[in-house]
Structure formats: structure tokens, C-alpha cells
Amino acid sequence: MTERTRRSDATRAAILAAARERFARDGYDRATIRAIAADAGIDPAMVMRYYGSKDKLFALAAEFDLRLPDFAEVPDTELGAAVVDFFIHRWESDETLVVLLRAAVTNESAADRMRTIFGAQVVPVLMKRGIDPSEVTARAALAGTQMLGVALCRYVLQMPPVVAMTAEELIAWLAPTIQRYLTHPAP
Amino acid sequence: MTERTRRSDATRAAILAAARERFARDGYDRATIRAIAADAGIDPAMVMRYYGSKDKLFALAAEFDLRLPDFAEVPDTELGAAVVDFFIHRWESDETLVVLLRAAVTNESAADRMRTIFGAQVVPVLMKRGIDPSEVTARAALAGTQMLGVALCRYVLQMPPVVAMTAEELIAWLAPTIQRYLTHPAP
DNA sequence: GTCTATAATTCGATAGAC
DNA sequence: GTCTATCGAATTATAGAC
Numbered sequence: 538m539t540e541r542t543r544r545s546d547a548t549r550a551a552i553l554a555a556a557r558e559r560f561a562r563d564g565y566d567r568a569t570i571r572a573i574a575a576d577a578g579i580d581p582a583m584v585m586r587y588y589g590s591k592d593k594l595f596a597l598a599a600e601f602d603l604r605l606p607d608f609a610e611v612p613d614t615e616l617g618a619a620v621v622d623f624f625i626h627r628w629e630s631d632e633t634l635v636v637l638l639r640a641a642v643t644n645e646s647a648a649d650r651m652r653t654i655f656g657a658q659v660v661p662v663l664m665k666r667g668i669d670p671s672e673v674t675a676r677a678a679l680a681g682t683q684m685l686g687v688a689l690c691r692y693v694l695q696m697p698p699v700v701a702m703t704a705e706e707l708i709a710w711l712a713p714t715i716q717r718y719l720t721h722p723a724p
Numbered sequence: 725m726t727e728r729t730r731r732s733d734a735t736r737a738a739i740l741a742a743a744r745e746r747f748a749r750d751g752y753d754r755a756t757i758r759a760i761a762a763d764a765g766i767d768p769a770m771v772m773r774y775y776g777s778k779d780k781l782f783a784l785a786a787e788f789d790l791r792l793p794d795f796a797e798v799p800d801t802e803l804g805a806a807v808v809d810f811f812i813h814r815w816e817s818d819e820t821l822v823v824l825l826r827a828a829v830t831n832e833s834a835a836d837r838m839r840t841i842f843g844a845q846v847v848p849v850l851m852k853r854g855i856d857p858s859e860v861t862a863r864a865a866l867a868g869t870q871m872l873g874v875a876l877c878r879y880v881l882q883m884p885p886v887v888a889m890t891a892e893e894l895i896a897w898l899a900p901t902i903q904r905y906l907t908h909p910a911p
Numbered sequence: 912g913t914c915t916a917t918a919a920t921t922c923g924a925t926a927g928a929c
Numbered sequence: 930g931t932c933t934a935t936c937g938a939a940t941t942a943t944a945g946a947c
Contacts, residue, residue, distance in 0.1 A: 545912070564830040566753045570941070580914050585942060641881055642829040643751040648881050655883065678877070678885035679897055685881075686873015690865070694828055694835050694872075696842065698865035709911035710866055714901045724896035732930070757923065767932050772924060 549587050551577040556584075556598040561632045565595060565640040565647065599640060599647060601633040603658045607665055616666065617716025621708050624684050628692065629704060635692045638685065655681050663719065672723060679718040683711060736774050738764040743771075743785040748819045752782060752827040752834065786827060786834060788820040790845045794852055803853065804903025808895050811871050815879065816891060822879045825872065842868050850906065859910060866905040870898060 555576035559568035570591055574581040588594040604627075611619045628634055637654075640647035659677045668676060687707065690699040702710075742763035746755035757778055761768040775781040791814075798806040815821055824841075827834035846864045855863060874894065877886040889897075 548912090567830055569939085571939090581941090582914065582943090583912085586912085591941065639829055642826055642876075643754055651881055652883055674885045675889065678883055678889075681883065682873040682877045682886060683870050683901070684873070685876055686869040686871070689829075689872055689876055690869045694838055696839055696865055696868065698861045699869060702862065702865075710905070713904065713911075714870070717900065718897070724900075735930090756921085758921090768923090769925085769932065770930080773930080778923065 545587075548577070548579060548583065552579070552584055552587060552594075553598060556594050557632060557636055560595060560598050560636045560640060563639075564642070565644045570594075595640065595644075595647075599633065599637045599650065601631070601637070603627070603654060605658055605662050607662055609665075613666075613720060614716075616719055617714070618708065618712035620680065620715050620719070621684070621711045625687075625704050625708055625711075628688055634688065638688055639693055666719075668719065676719050680715050683714050683718070687711065732774075735764070735766060735770065739766070739771055739774060739781070740785060743781050744819060744823055747782060747785050747823045747827060750826075751829070752831045757781075782827065782831075782834075786820065786824045786837065788818070788824070790814070790841060792845055792849050794849055796852075800853075800907060801903075803906055804901070805895065805899035807867065807902050807906070808871070808898045812874075812891050812895055812898075815875055821875065825875055826880055853906075855906065863906050867902050870901050870905070874898065 552573065555573045556568070559573050559576060562568070563572075570584050571581050573594075574584050577584075584594065588597065606623065608616060608619050637647055637651055641651040642648075655677060656674075659681070660673055663673050663677055664670060687699070690696045691707075699707075739760065742760045743755070746760050746763065749755070750759075757771050758768045760781075761771050764771075771781065775784065793810065795803060795806050824834055824838055828838040829835075842864060843861075846868070847860055850860050850864055851857060874886070877883045878894075886894075
């Protein structure tokens with residue numbers, strides 16, 4: 538309400554934005570509070586004051602909702618393309634997923650959140666599509682290996698051929714893979 | 725030759741084995757020289773004496789040769805299955821690849837080595853199979869996203885459904901994917 | 912609200928005794 | 930060859946002045 542309040546809100550937001558970028562680029566360990574504060578143009582002590590600890594700051598920086606649509610009006614034959622399209626564009630526009638992926642490799646709580654997201658958000662959507670409940674977990678996991686593998690190679694390891702491809706090229710290549718994992722008979 | 729020499733060799737090997745395990749489990753940053761020395765049952769100073777620095781120790785712990793066969797007698801229709809079979813069993817039996825993968829996420833030199841391995845070892849093998857040279861890099865990269873994604877989910881993130889699958893189940897699911905990335909017409 | 916100063920750890924690396 | 934002792938740097942986190 539007052540100017541003080543407004544500025545503190547802006548500072549909070551600046552800290553969180555800087556934290557997201559640092560965590561995305563450097564991972565949990567190498568992203569220091571000092572660096573985050575420097576990026577936000579404030580004192581490191583302010584980060585502690587606003588967020589309590591590095592852990593709590595990370596928890597908020599890595600907080601996000603997949604916002605996975607239910608693909609209700611997508612024909613069965615195009616489910617793979619729709620899923621790939623959603624994930625690729627989601628990844629391109631929101632670095633939070635990269636934050637989480639990078640941290641999950643060395644941070645157990647981040648890894649746990651990664652596991653939860655796929656178990657709690659992806660599986661139910663596929664259930665609604667009428668995929669055999671006894672197979673849906675394995676199918677979602679297989680699709681997860683491909684989508685996370687792309688994210689790893691494109692955004693984290695930055696392998697040149699994967700970075701060079703356009704989003705549309707990637708989608709065209711990956712769609713049949715996901716389609717098969719989700720809908721084709723088990724081998 | 726003498727007993728002193730033999731024991732120092734054994735100590736060197738013990739350090740390297742402990743380092744590989746720690747790097748595989750904890751990544752580069754969190755794997756401390758102190759912890760590695762404790763695992764090996766020796767003094768931390770010995771690690772420095774034998775390997776000079778943490779960087780050099782890691783370089784040796786992450787050193788490995790893919791030993792990718794040339795798949796000369798594999799029929800074209802079974803190339804995907806052969807490649808997947810090789811990688812899965814390679815991963816199951818040698819944790820060095822996990823060492824490298826885990827470190828590559830936060831360590832630039834490890835990421836560079838990862839990129840080099842796929843560019844310098846995988847691509848030439850596919851070239852010999854007669855894959856269109858103008859497409860072979862992209863095809864190898866796509867296969868890389870799927871194989872690294874599996875390694876990430878199974879060995880690093882340890883997603884329950886992926887861990888639960890047997891190597892043979894995994895191979896059966898993944899083989900058609902790799903087959904398509906390597907040999908089918910581009911979309 | 913913001914910053915200075917510093918406490919408390921932890922780490923890689925070194926020096927030197929034995 | 931092995932270990933003790935320790936340095937110097939970097940980190941998170943806290944206490945308190947302004």
C-alpha cells in the first residue's frame with residue numbers, strides 16, 4: 538500500500554527472478570546467495586531476510602505447476618504430437634523446469650519433486666484418455682525418459698545438433714515416439 | 725616390484741575406485757576429497773599426493789572408452805535393437821557413464837567430454853553403416869536424447885517405474901525408437 | 912528496510928615431521 | 930609413504946548499527 542511496501546515487493550520479485558536464472562544456469566550448489574543478490578542489485582543479507590534460507594529460496598524458485606491440459610479434443614492419433622508440442626513450448630518459455638532438472642541431479646529433494654510431478658500430474662491426464670490403468674505408469678515413464686532426455690541435451694548439456702534443431706523439427710521427430718509409448722500395444 | 729610399490733599401487737587403485745563411487749553418487753561438487761579418502765581408508769593428503777588435485781582425480785575417474793562395436797554383422801532392421809542393447813548393458817555394468825552424466829550437469833569440462841563422446845565415437849560408427857552423412861549428426865543426436873534420458877531417469881533420478889523395468893523390457897520398448905531415429909526417412 | 916561486520920563451517924591444498 | 934597440522938578461500942547465516 539505505501540511506497541515502502543511496494544518497493545519491498547519489487548525487491549522480493551527481483552530476488553526470485555535472479556534466483557531462478559542462477560539456479561537454472563549453475564544448479565543448486567554453484568548458485569550462491571551472493572551471486573543472486575549481486576544480480577538483483579541488492580545486499581546478500583536481504584535475500585536471507587526475505588526468504589529465510591537458501592533452501593526456502595530454492596523451493597520457491599523451483600515451484601511451478603505443469604499446467605498440463607487434458608487434451609480432451611485431441612484425436613487419439615495425434616496425442617503424441619500434442620504432448621510433445623506442449624512440453625517443448627513449455628520448456629522454451631519457462632526456465633523453471635530447467636531449474637528443477639539441473640538441481641534434481643545433485644539435490645535429493647529436487648529429485649523427489651521431479652518424480653512427484655510426473656507421477657501426480659502426468660499420469661492422471663493419461664488415465665482420462667482411457668489408457669490401460671495397469672500400463673499407464675510405465676507408459677508415462679517411458680514418455681518421461683524421452684522428454685527429459687531432450688531437455689537434458691538441449692537446455693543443460695547443450696549438445697550442438699540438438700540445440701540447432703528448431704522446435705518444430707524436434708516435435709516432428711519426437712511425436713511418433715511419444716505416440717507409440719502412450720498408445721501402441723506393449724512389445 | 726618391492727612391497728612398497730605394490731602397496732602404493734593398491735592405494736592408488738582404492739582411491740580411484742572410491743572416487744568413482746562418490747562422483748557417481750554425489751556429483752563433482754558434493755563428492756569431497758575427504759569423503760573419498762575416508763571410503764578408501766586413507767588420509768585425505770594421500771589423495772592429493774597421488775593425484776595432484778581434485779580435477780585430475782576426476783579426469784581419471786571419468787575417463788573411459790565407449791568401446792562401441794561397429795555393428796558390422798547386424799542387419800539393418802535390427803540396428804536399433806543392437807544399439808539399445810549395447811548402451812543399456814554398458815550402463816548397467818560400468819558406473820563411469822553415470823559419473824560423467826552426473827558431473828556434466830554442473831561441470832563444464834565434463835559436459836564437454838559428454839559432447840565429444842557422442843560426436844567423436846557415435847557418429848563415425850553410424851557413418852560406416854551408410855547413413856546419409858548430411859543427416860547422421862542429427863540422427864545420432866536424437867538417439868542420444870533418448871539414451872541419455874533413460875540413463876537420467878533410471879540411474880540418476882531413479883524414477884520408480886523406470887527402475888522397476890528389466891533391462892529387456894526397456895530394450896524392447898526403446899529399440900523401435902532408436903531404429904526410427906537412425907534409419908527412417910526424416911519427417 | 913538496508914547494509915556492515917562477522918561468526919561458524921567446510922573445502923581444497925600445502926608444509927613438514929616421522 | 931603416511932599422517933598431523935594448518936592455511937586461505939569461499940560459503941551460509943546471524944547480530945546489530947543506521
